[in-house]
Amino acid sequence: MSPFHQLNAISLRGQPLSMADYAGKLVLVVNTASHCGFTRQYAGLEALYRKYAAQGLVVLGFPCNQFGKQEPGGADEIAQTCYINYGVSFPMFEKVEVNGAATHPLFRYLKDELPGVLGGRIKWNFTKFLIGRDGKPLKRFAPISTPEKMEAAIITALESKVFL
Numbered sequence: 001m002s003p004f005h006q007l008n009a010i011s012l013r014g015q016p017l018s019m020a021d022y023a024g025k026l027v028l029v030v031n032t033a034s035h036c037g038f039t040r041q042y043a044g045l046e047a048l049y050r051k052y053a054a055q056g057l058v059v060l061g062f063p064c065n066q067f068g069k070q071e072p073g074g075a076d077e078i079a080q081t082c083y084i085n086y087g088v089s090f091p092m093f094e095k096v097e098v099n100g101a102a103t104h105p106l107f108r109y110l111k112d113e114l115p116g117v118l119g120g121r122i123k124w125n126f127t128k129f130l131i132g133r134d135g136k137p138l139k140r141f142a143p144i145s146t147p148e149k150m151e152a153a154i155i156t157a158l159e160s161k162v163f164l
Contacts, residue, residue: 002135007106009062012075012092019106024133025058026157028150029110031098032061033070033125034081041126042086044147048154049090055158056133059090062106064098067124071095098122114140130157 004027005020019027030045042061049059063078065071071078075094083089096104099121103111110129111120114137128141130153138157141150 003109004131004135004137007109009060009096009104009106010094012063012079012094014075014094017091017093019135022058022060023135025056026052026133026154027131028057028059028154029106029129029131030059030061031064031096031107031122031125031127032092033064033067034073034078036067036070036125038124038126038143039081039086041147042081042088046086046088046090048147048151052154052158057154057158061088061090061092062098062104063092063095064125065095066097066099070125098127110137110140113137116140116142130154132157132160 001020005023007019009017011017032042033039045059049057063071078092078095096107098104098107107122111122114129124143126143128145128150129137130139132138139153
């Protein structure tokens, strides 16, 4: 089992989930925020998820309040923003830290594997990590990379013959 598939997280509704549940899927992990200039990307992420879910894509949203305090609310407020305001149907998780001593293990692993321009740090909300069906991190996308601009990389990864 890949290191990615050995990690766990808590859903927005408080349920523990294993990344092993997503084995065989192409996973897009995103650190999100409800009050960010990039929040409108929820709509594009949802569109990608709906368009490619049947082919194996899953988007996982991880709210984070570390950048400009742009995710101050609790689970209910986050859910309202995601589910009601943006129609998000992909899995959302509890609020996490993506930098610093309390970095969630999932983001510690992803940053080690795909360091980015700031080395081992995430620059801002809506940084995205694409993980292959085999659990191998494939590509990191900057916050300014819109879901629409990521579509070609997602199609390529979905068409890849790399499976478990």
